[in-house]
Amino acid sequence: SQTIHQWPATLVxxxxxxxxxxxxxxxxxxxxxxxxxxxxxxxxxxxFYSVGIGQISSEVPQNLSASRPQDRQFILSSKKxxxxxxxxYLCAWSVGGREADEQxxxxxxxxxxx
Amino acid sequence: GQxxxxxxxxxxxxxxxxxxxxxxxTSGFNGLFWYQQHAGEAPTFLSYNVLDGLEEKGRFxxxxxxxxxxxYLLLKELQMKDSASYLCAVxxxxxxxxxxxxxxLIIKP
Numbered sequence: 001s002q003t004i005h006q007w008p009a010t011l012v013x014x015x016x017x018x019x020x021x022x023x024x025x026x027x028x029x030x031x032x033x034x035x036x037x038x039x040x041x042x043x044x045x046x047x048f049y050s051v052g053i054g055q056i057s058s059e060v061p062q063n064l065s066a067s068r069p070q071d072r073q074f075i076l077s078s079k080k081x082x083x084x085x086x087x088x089y090l091c092a093w094s095v096g097g098r099e100a101d102e103q104x105x106x107x108x109x110x111x112x113x114x
Numbered sequence: 115g116q117x118x119x120x121x122x123x124x125x126x127x128x129x130x131x132x133x134x135x136x137x138x139x140t141s142g143f144n145g146l147f148w149y150q151q152h153a154g155e156a157p158t159f160l161s162y163n164v165l166d167g168l169e170e171k172g173r174f175x176x177x178x179x180x181x182x183x184x185x186y187l188l189l190k191e192l193q194m195k196d197s198a199s200y201l202c203a204v205x206x207x208x209x210x211x212x213x214x215x216x217x218x219l220i221i222k223p
Contacts, residue, residue: 043118043201043213044157059210090156099209100144100164105156 002027006091006106013113019064019078021109023091026072030096033074034103035066038088050074051096086113116140118214120202125220126192134187134200134217142207148176148187149201151216157201160187189219197221 003026013019025031032051036044046059048066056066063082067075074091088110092103117139126132138146145164149157163169163178163185175188187200199216206212 041122041215043215044203044211045213046210049210100205102147102159102162103211104159108156110154 002093002104004091004093004104004106006089006109008109009107010110011112013081013111015083015113016080019076019081019085019111021076021089021091021111023074023076023106024072025093028072028093028095030071031093032096033068034092034094035074035076036090036092038090040087044090047076081113083113086111116204116206116212118202118204118212120200120214120217122215123218123220125222126189128192128194128221128223130192131188131190132192132219134189134202134219136185136187136202136214138183138185138202138204138212138214140204140206140212143180144205144207144209146176146178146185147203147205147211148185149203151199151201153198160200192221194221194223 006023034049035047037047038044048058050056050068053068064078088108090108091106094101094103120136147162148160150160151157161176163176166178168177173190178185199218201216202214203211
């Protein structure tokens with residue numbers, strides 16, 4: 001069966017510090033991978049998605065970046081965090097090559113920037 | 115622009131039935147999803163509709179009318195564990211999910 005891992009679960013960082021969140025998927029190959037951010041009381045905002053190694057599409061211009069160094073690894077980074085980067089970050093995967101498919105979410109990382 | 119509307123909060127009684135509505139305006143349509151999200155947790159998939167009509171899955175059913183840009187999620191025999199937020203999401207012409215803000219469902223004994 002497929003599983004998705006995200007870490008850390010919670011993170012408190014000062015403004016201006018760097019960020020690295022990691023997501024890995026097990027039990028499937030060539031998945032589509034997604035990074036979302038959810039602010040309190042708001043819908044999920046798609047940040048990045050990837051259909052393959054090294055292929056990253058950005059949906060929102062911001063100070064965040066994503067990388068996919070391996071097939072089942074997706075990393076969200078920032079060089080300098082802003083207060084507005086606080087939120088609940090969710091990684092998700094869906095079956096590669098099948099576009100209209102449900103997405104499965106990792107447990108999320110709650111980021112607080114102070 | 116693209117827009118998904120659903121009520122912010124609803125309250126229902128244990129054992130009763132509740133209907134959560136979702137209306138959408140998107141550029142293209144490749145299906146509508148409902149997810150459940152308990153507080154502090156990740157969303158979990160409930161249902162997918164791409165054709166008009168009702169899809170039933172145990173206590174949960176989801177309905178779609180593409181001509182009206184409308185869907186609802188029907189929860190029967192409510193249990194306390196159904197207290198959660200319910201997210202409506204539409205897949206647009208680019209196969210990207212557009213998400214509503216979610217409906218917080220409160221179940222009272």
